[in-house]
Structure formats: C-alpha cells, structure tokens
Amino acid sequence: MPVQPAVRRPRRLVTRHTHPSAAARGGPSHPPPAAAGWACPRRSPTGWVRRGAGSVRMIVMDVGPPLIARIAGAMLAVENQDVMVGFFEKLGFAKTVDRALWPGARWVEVALPGAETSIVLTPARAYHREPDRLYTLTLSCHDLLATAEALRAAGIEVDGPTHEPSGSYIQVVDPEGRVLFVNDVVERADPGT
Structure with missing residues (x-):
C-alpha cells in the first residue's frame, strides 16, 4: 500500500464572545442570552454583540485531520461479475481485486490505471437483491x-x-x-x- 503524504491539519476560525463584565473575570466564552440585550449573529456580521457595549474575540482552534481521506469506491450490484468486468475492460478499466467473500460470492473491483477510486461489482444474488438499474456515477x-x-x-x-x-x-x-x-x-x- 502506498505511503500517504503528510496532511496539513485544517484550522477552523471560532468566534468566542465575552460579556464585558465577565471578561474582567476571564468570563464565559459562550453566547449570552438574547434577554441580556445581545444581538443574534445573523443580525450582526461580527457575531454576538451587545448593543452599546461588548467584546468579540476570535480564536483559531486546531480541529485535526479531515474525517474522510478519499472516495474509495462506488458500489454496483450486478447479475454477472465476469461479464461486467469484460465490459469495463473495453472502457479501459482493469480488474484490481478479485477475492472470495464466502462460497458463491466474490469481491471484484475495476479501476482506471492510476486511479485511487474503483468500481466495486457486487454480486446482487449473494446479497439477496436485484441488480442495480442505474449507475450512480x-x-x-x-x-x-x-x-x-x-x-x-x-x-x-x-x-x-x-x-x-x-x-x-x-x-x-x-x-x-x-x-x-x-x-x-x-x-x-x-x-x-
């Protein structure tokens, strides 16, 4: 398996809002209630602001790597895996995976040369379902x-x-x-x- 390049951790801009009297005590960094005279962020481009007074702090937080790294494959339930492999080979694909799942069922993948994403040709009968009627790609x-x-x-x-x-x-x-x-x-x- 190829080594994945180092991924820069994304950073997210988070707005923290502090009531002026709470700021002196290191106050809360959550939005205050509307009843206290604070405006909703939808009404203010800068976020929660108190009419007449208040402060807004911007904090950048490290949120970690993205949850999903790539699209691995697209599933297609087929009637006959071998016939469909032949079809995709005519389109320029190559069979990259063909292994047994259980007796009578195989996991078959086809992919374009150099592609990270494959099409998984699943045996519809093995999953007690009908073959797909449409392509979703x-x-x-x-x-x-x-x-x-x-x-x-x-x-x-x-x-x-x-x-x-x-x-x-x-x-x-x-x-x-x-x-x-x-x-x-x-x-x-x-x-x-």
Whole structure:
C-alpha cells in the first residue's frame, strides 16, 4: 500500500464572545442570552454583540485531520461479475481485486490505471437483491467522438453524442441494460469565482 503524504491539519476560525463584565473575570466564552440585550449573529456580521457595549474575540482552534481521506469506491450490484468486468475492460478499466467473500460470492473491483477510486461489482444474488438499474456515477473522456467510435468498434452500444448547454455526452449501454453516461472533460470553474 502506498505511503500517504503528510496532511496539513485544517484550522477552523471560532468566534468566542465575552460579556464585558465577565471578561474582567476571564468570563464565559459562550453566547449570552438574547434577554441580556445581545444581538443574534445573523443580525450582526461580527457575531454576538451587545448593543452599546461588548467584546468579540476570535480564536483559531486546531480541529485535526479531515474525517474522510478519499472516495474509495462506488458500489454496483450486478447479475454477472465476469461479464461486467469484460465490459469495463473495453472502457479501459482493469480488474484490481478479485477475492472470495464466502462460497458463491466474490469481491471484484475495476479501476482506471492510476486511479485511487474503483468500481466495486457486487454480486446482487449473494446479497439477496436485484441488480442495480442505474449507475450512480458518470465517466468523462478527452475526445468524445473518438471514444464513441472506439466503443462502437468494440461492440458496445453507444447513443450520441448529445450536445447540451451544460456539455456533451454519450450514453453507453452495458451488457445488463444499464445506461452509463460518458461526458467530455469540462474545465472546472474556479471555486473562488
């Protein structure tokens, strides 16, 4: 397993509010009651403030590493794991895990080369359920037309491309009848804008 790089611990800005008379005693750092004449933070951009008097302190607290490090995989309940592995191999995936869970059930994962996230092809029957009807994920590619032609040449049913204001995509039908959307790579907008 690869060594994870050191993660900078995120810091959170926490506002602590102190009533002026309590501040002299090292007072409480919790919001005072509204009955004491303090305004709600929604009414004040600086937080709890006393009308006419009061103080606001800002404290930076270390809140530790993020709880979740990455998305490990997306689950897809399928009828036939081997057929679905073959389908994903035509899309450029490789089988990365194939191990027995219990008699008659296997844990199978497929992933793109170098990807940290995989698709887990779970055996629906082993979990006493029906196969999934829909994909809860989409894929993307750099050349939608070339991808569509390559998939058609590999014997995969492809519909499109379809062009919409939000982008272009093709619909790929897997051997079990589910439709998987593959969109063109769109540059993500800067979250600061």
